[in-house]
Amino acid sequence: MLNSLSRLWLVAGVWFATVAAISACSVALDASASTNVLLFGTCAAPVGLALLLRWGSPAPTVAEVLYAVHNHKEGRW
Helix, strand or coil, X not given: CCCCCCHHHHHHHHHXXXXXXXXXXXXXXXXXXXXXXXXXXXXXXXXXXXXXXXXXXXXXXXXHHHHHHHHHHHHHC
């Protein structure tokens, strides 16, 4: 069964199960609402950041960086 799931779905499922378990423990320990909101924000921030980085432009390759530096030095002479 795990072979048919993609790695992204598996990681997301484990992530949300962990967040649900932490939230359930927080409610069981009678934490205040502000603590629950802070906990949820702490758990959701890495996922939001990963999604924002994924939608950005791709990182330059080593060859692109070296080519840009090489041409920049030649332009100063």
